[in-house]
Amino acid sequence: MLGYLVRRLAYGGLTVVGVLLLLFVLFFTVTDPDDIARKAIGERAKPEVYVQWKKNHGYDRPLFLNREHGAASAARYTDTLLFEHFRRMLTFDFGRSDADDTPIGKRLREGAGPSLSLTVPLFVLGLMIGVTIALFVAFFRETYIDRAMLVVCMLAMSVAGLLYIIGGQYLAGMLLRWFPISGFDPEASVVARFLALPVLVGLVSGFGADVRLYRTVFIEEMNRDYVRTARAKGCGDARVMIGHVLRNALIPILTNVVVAIPFLFTGALLLESFFGIPGLGSLTVEAIQGNDFATLRTMVYLGALLFIAGQLLTDISYALADPRVRLS
């Protein structure tokens, strides 16, 4: 078990290094630091301004090898962009934004709260509604209820997410005037009013794919022998579906779900940006529109890091539950 743990952790660490290398290639070698500086302060600045800007943002070093230092000194390798990039990312010292010089760490802490207040209800409600509907549909499999629901799911999956948001804002916000069209206020008494519409839109847009996935899992479980045994010993429909099928299907469903938990922190890009929620999703969108490479880099890194952590947790909990995994 310990051996498996160590190997799995080591591979996770290796993947993080791989992601950092990928980011380095994309954001330091493919994009020229001069380009980043030009985009940040405009084309028409004096050369000294560019030099100073690059110095302030840590772009003023050579890529891999610093020839200013002697061959023997370690600074030849540590005083480079590659080393700085790894040091910063691994110690979570993200520096300042390329666009407006605010510390990225502070923006991340500010944005996490609003992001979580949107994604957590969305996640919990989505899971509950998806599982309930899928269980219902799986019970009526191969009937008209099932067929109709599958068609509805496929229709729902074929609409672009952008359209759900535009449509939701128009219908519920402008025509019916149920909710504010956009905005956010962390005050506990009004926060639900602002979050209701984005959560609703998120639920509708994710519903099709979720129900189909869960339905497949349930139907697979319903074909197992223990279901026949349960029926044979006289269990009612509700008992079979909830007591046996749901409980056994929760394992494959939860593995799907656990991987998604880290993404609750990175927020929902489109929803946050459209509904004016000042979370991490909005931060990413602003970074894209403002050519803020430092923030973008950080967000991609954090997203990958959380994903790797989620996978690690899933694998380890699997290994704890299932001896076959450990031994292979």
Next chain:
Amino acid sequence: MAWISNITVILLVAGAVWLARVASRSRYWRESARELWRRRRVALVVIGVFVFVALLDSISWVGGARDGDNMTAFQARSIIDRIFQPETFKEASYSAPLAGVAFYGGKELKYPGAHLLGTDILGRDVVYRALKGVRVALLIGAFTSLLVIPIALLFGVSAGYFGRRIDDGVFFLMTVLASVPSLLLLIALIMALGKGTLQICIALGVTGWVHFCRIARGETLKLREADFVDAARALGVSDTRIIFRHILPNIAHLIIITFALTFTALVLSETILSYLGIGVDGSWGQMIDQARNELSRAPIVWWNLAGASILLFTLVLAVNAVADAMRDIADPRTRREGQ
């Protein structure tokens, strides 16, 4: 530039005909195709129409412009352009579908009643713009996937078949690319490579590569242990021949299904990219993005949004429906029963 797309069209059509001929030799593929046609006739016809429109829009040549029109005299224009004549077939600004007068001001239109879905803010015909989007969508979803499939197969199949070092390398590359959330990976690639149709296609290709490579590697790993591969090896068949004759035909159906699913994922994520301002020029995503504030105009302007979204929805739905049926047909468990 025009000749590149003309030659590509010829190559694509030739490739499709060749593939169809190769596939029709096998009984399995003939029966699967017949079954697919039986189950999803409408969706297949819809996809056919979309492909036809995209081909019409890809064949272009110079000349044939109206006399004295310097703007278009030296421009290659596609068949769609020649049918719609967008240089003259336009109004001053918004006009409602089939309207006789302009939407604002009520002035007489140049072509009253001729704009089936009205015109946009610059007076361009919405039907024309939406039809131009067909080619872009197929370029994003299908063409990039087609280009990336051979590379993914090369990596995935050789990783699965030869194992060891090659597998370690490919698997590591896949893990790294897959551990970045796909939308963030797309964004990072586009931001680093720059904004442009080619760069976006490369970014979409890299994102799609992971899906294909994973499927190819996983299936090859399973097939490598199969009895018929063992038998072939015992008979002294070379590795290349085993891969081409015994492994590739057996993962082809999964690649086709993944192709359809990747197609819809790529086309739908392009709309998000368009909203973020890094989309492909002339795509439906851009039309939707430009039209998103038109719903809040006092008399509502809906036809721009409707034109782009209906075509997008139809195409994605048709591909989804076909992919679903293909999965059922390929899966022996649902093949006979369930109908």
